[in-house]
Amino acid sequence: MNRNKVLIVDDESNVCDFLSEYLEYKGFIPEIALSGVEAIQKIGNDDYDIVLLDLIMPEMNGFEVLEWIVQNKKNLPVIILSGVKDKDVANDALKSGAVDFIPKPIDLDLLEKSLLVNATNLK
């Protein structure tokens, strides 16, 4: 079975750490990027099956990263993870090309389902 490679993008290292351990337990191959810039570098250099992307980050925010992905890696699915529990923000993210929007704190069951539905490797 192909294990899905997941890039976690969040400036909060504790969130990345938590998700990384969880995803590993669930059989995914997690990688971490602690900023939007780092995420773009990694995505440019490597192939990922899915990206988990935080919205509020310094320097380059989640929307900017999402825009870059849509323009440069059209088939790479992005799930937005955000503390902003606002319908408009969620709609904006989905309209901008994200495949799902999961509010923080993250419901792990919901995340797993979303990953299994959206990861390119399983499609």
Add this chain to the structure above:
Amino acid sequence: MRRIARIRFFLIFCLLIGYRVDAQINLWVMSFDNLFADSEIGWLREGFADFIIDHYSRINEVSAFKADKLESVIDKIRSDAHFKDVSNYVLAGAYQRQSGEYIVELQLTDLADWKTISSKTVREKSTDLGKLVESVNTALDDILLSKAQPATQQPPTPQIEVPKVDLARDTKLDDFHEMKTATRNIGAALDQLLGTIQPEPAKKSEVPEPFSKEPSSNDSFTLKVKEYIQESNSFENILNRLLYDPYLIEIGEPSIQRLPLEKDKIILSFMVDYRLRIPILRDMIESMKIKTHSETDSYLEYSFSGNEYIFSSDFIKRVACGEYRFFPVIMMLDGEGKAVHTLIDFPFYRQDFYNVRKFEPMLNISAGPWTINIHCSKNIQSVKYEMKIPLATVAQIAQVAIKMMNEEEIIKLAKE
């Protein structure tokens, strides 16, 4: 009779320091997620973790640890039976501030199967940080203590009231400095003494391992307070936090002397060393805007200008009335935490209390409308306390505690 008293003391003593109900839950606390990268409350990322760990250091059923790196936590759980055989939960938290309201989200996950045990949201309208921390701790207690199995195999542990960290406290320094080591030494000395009074085959008592003090999170806690200071404008608030716990108190070996003419009484004496937590105080004070600063080998002195801070007349009056001068009150507590003998080291006399006049406050504040001075002694102040106590009272002593109180509190205590 004496033997009964001795056994009773020994039992209380064992209960206090020997038997600790093994924790049934290990709580691994991660740094909290500052959801909107709110820089003013950025320090709460680590602050919440510290407060929670500090809270559970006083609750037997739960052992809380900082989870800096979850991967190493998981390795530790896998390899160490001590961790493997109990429930291991990871706490992931997130917080934000919206229109003056704090919203803290707590999520507990079982590391055995990564199932979410519970998610809770704590909302606190007040900007009172103490209340917020208390609400977070209560929310966690509700989840965790219901999960912990009732301890059936161990004997019940007597409840001794232990101070809670309360950032919200304005002026009170009502924390007891537990001195369990001293209690053990008093116990040993008493055993020796009673052995000489009533010769009998020396029963080798199963003295528990020396009490090992758990690492206190107080220092890191204070650092967080320091950061808070930088964000506060009220000098009075700053001072109250500065005075949260300025003294390091150490008790020396106690000695017990028999009185040839009073066989039912003994003299118990011990030394107490008082010194200020200078590095922390220095850090905290120097985070404020200082007008002048002087330092020698024996003292540190700072003055603050009214141009930078507002010194209200009420505040100046309270400084002048000694509200910020603290004196030690030494209490001998029985197994239920009730004081069986109290010694007040303060220039005040009341018949019921043993009053000594030895301690000199080492942190002094003087205030005028335009200037506030803070003087911190860098020396160690050693005070020898000596008290004549009935033998029966000594047998009741299970713990010695020192409480630093201001004049008003001491008078109130005396009246009670």
